[in-house]
Amino acid sequence: MIPKTGEEKDTERSTGQKPNRFWEVDAARGVAIIMMVVYHTTYDLDALGGYDMRSTSGNWALFADLTAGLFLFLVGVSLAVSRARTSLMGLRLFAKYLARGLRVLAYAMILTGVFVVLGMGVVAFGILHLIGVSIILAYPFLRLRLTNLILGTLVFAAGRYILAKDLTSESLWLSPFGVLPEGVIMPDYRPLLPWFGVVLIGLFFGNVVYGDGPRPANKAPVLARPLLPLGRNSLFIYLIHQPVIIALLALSGIVSLNFL
Template structure:
């Protein structure tokens, strides 16, 4: 129960300090252009998946309900939720790059400082999460979570932006390597390669999204973004469903994903506690 409570604390700390609103705009909205309703709607789906999983997680960990959230279907459901968020970050990164280039020939390195600053800033927020959770529990702190991954990926992916085929090929290779590493454990006492994907079997980690396979997921999103939105314009004709009520609702969630991300877990814990479904 103590460990479960600490994990709940980690969740709350991460939600409070993880992503400022300016960062949300950078991650979800391609700079200088319109939003695409389909991207917002998919992000809204990911939001609903996240809220559902955390609701079940809280019921299992704090309410003693028999819900296997760390194995089987629900563990895969959590990975699918992370996949959707991270994949869409890659798509948005590709669109942002296309808009920055403005379809004009220029040296490939001309925009790198902008992306490097963005990635470093996001990675710095990840370090804040690490420090905050280390203060709570030095043994179980967040070592390499979603923010570390996205920050590093923005910098590492830059040479492949605008190059869909190499990004897709390398993305598939990295995903395959990450899957293979699920059965490998780093033999030394301290996990120096934890950020890559080598994790000692005895080491408990929270919000763990290493480069293998998750950087590969970012690259797959980059490739799809290049194919579907070359020159930052949609190439596949889609009917405008943005006014269809369910899509409008999902789009609203997608556009407000930061605010929901920040407050949903504390609100869930409070509501479930008031209903008597859990005990903190």
């Protein structure tokens, strides 16, 4: 590990920004975290508190899609930044993203188990599953630019078409492709079709903006600095935010935990 210089330490202390990180990526991820917390608080009030929030339809459903879309776009951007900064190639580079994707999938499976135990539905392919699989599938596309934009747009359009058909199956195995299993409640459903298309579009954007290799990161504006810790710790916050929200709502008497 290379020790931080005095200048780097001063920068991190005064701006809240870690050296060699792009503040705009962390800030955008921080915005996505806030959007996620707002939506899931609304969802919990609806599902657990009996409040008529209509969290799964109308404007709230659109808000949830925008939140997921921002996260997934930033997954693509982050993959481009990571690829531009690494000296690994070939199988060693693939092994890096395979390990990263499998780690995210392990967290996703824990989340699936928690939902099943609590009787809150089956998260067979939620956003964490999608991110884990996307990190692995994105390997052949890491260096592409315009091709990613075209493919991403086509994947997104095809996926939206499939979802609009409301296709169902007796098997869970088709759920990653937009085919819902019959009789199964699936919260946080984010299939590869169409959402992997958003990752590819983010990868296109990341390669255009950050793909030419390492460059100095600018200091974050003052107003953006509170968002940076949220963006840097987005996975940890994702894993703990629902238990924290539910606990706070229960302790305040707003919702009841009768499902336990």
